[in-house]
Amino acid sequence: MTTETDSLFPLQYVNEIIHCKSAEDRKVLQEAVLVAEDSADAKSFTAEQFRKMSDKCGEYGLVNLQQVTGELAMRAAG
Secondary structure, X not given: OOOHHHHHOEEEEOOEEEEOOXXXXXXXXXXXXXXXXXXXXXXXXXHHHHHHHHHHHHHOOOHHHHHHHHHHHHHHHO
């Protein structure tokens, strides 16, 4: 059964469709995917932004992305 929310904010990651609960969730998860795929993008985010990404990845059960963004948060914090 597909709900209206499922069709409004989908995000594809590793051949899987993630049904985001909101546009903001989709934006944060999409940023996490981008920095995981290209570390050059990591320079444009703060430690707090990485922590937010990591937390959001955890909410959606994206363990690998959660770990990557968590590590980036620690590095960005110095």
